[in-house]
Amino acid sequence: MKSSKNTLQKGSVRYVIFKEKDTFFGVALEFNVVVEGASQIEAIVLLNEAVRGYFESARKFKLRPQVLNQVVDAEYEKMWKEIQCGKKPVAQSTKSPYVLSSGQLNLAFA
DSSP: OOOOSOOSSOOEEEEEEEEETTEEEEEEGGGTEEEEESSHHHHHHHHHHHHHHHHHHHHHTTOOGGGGSOOOOHHHHHHHHHHHTTOOOOOTTTOSSEEEEEEEEEGGGO
């Protein structure tokens, strides 16, 4: 059996913040959670709140680790890999979506 990266005690979730037209999106990749905001900051704040709530619910109901280690949507995985490989985002007017930031959220602090 494959071991899970995330457990009910610890782990991390990768995230991507991007913009399409006038809307900012935040995605927690391993959780398949997507939020939207009116600004980049709002998307980051809402994503942090969503990740915290998702993780706390999984712990409260003692869910299986699979809910914390979901298969990542191919589109978001591609965004993550491109930004991690150092590919610079193209100007917003020529490419959509425009990736603004990415990283990992530590679940120990969620």
